[in-house]
Amino acid sequence: xxxxxxxxxxxxxxxxxxPANVFNPRAFVFNSFYYFYHDVSFGKFLAYFLATPLLFxxxxxxxxxxxxxxxxxxxxxxxVAGFRxxxxxxxxxxxxxxxxxxxxxxxxxxxxxxxPL
Numbered sequence: 001x002x003x004x005x006x007x008x009x010x011x012x013x014x015x016x017x018x019p020a021n022v023f024n025p026r027a028f029v030f031n032s033f034y035y036f037y038h039d040v041s042f043g044k045f046l047a048y049f050l051a052t053p054l055l056f057x058x059x060x061x062x063x064x065x066x067x068x069x070x071x072x073x074x075x076x077x078x079x080v081a082g083f084r085x086x087x088x089x090x091x092x093x094x095x096x097x098x099x100x101x102x103x104x105x106x107x108x109x110x111x112x113x114x115x116p117l
Contacts, residue, residue: 004105010093020086027085028078034085040092051077 027034032048035041052073059069 020090023082024085028082
């Protein structure tokens with residue numbers, strides 16, 4: 001998607017003013033890859049990507065069975081991603097629009113003049 005199209009899409013989405021604190025089932029299912037797809041930030045992708053193995057290790061260290069630790073870690077991280085995704089995505093859209101709202105997408109052509117030696 002071109003920068004101009006992305007900016008227009010984000011502006012139209014932000015005009016709708018939908019509530020951001022709604023559970024997002026796509027973010028629940030796809031977890032960190034939802035952030036990757038929407039190009040929110042590599043930090044958020046990495047945080048959700050690494051949160052599950054880290055929580056799993058923590059629960060195993062706390063003497064939970066591996067199956068229970070895995071189930072709990074996956075469910076916890078995906079639930080947090082489901083509730084946070086719309087908030088993070090809306091914040092990303094606002095930052096993107098603020099950064100590129102003054103860009104001129106129709107610049108004047110550069111005129112060259114031939115100059116003899």
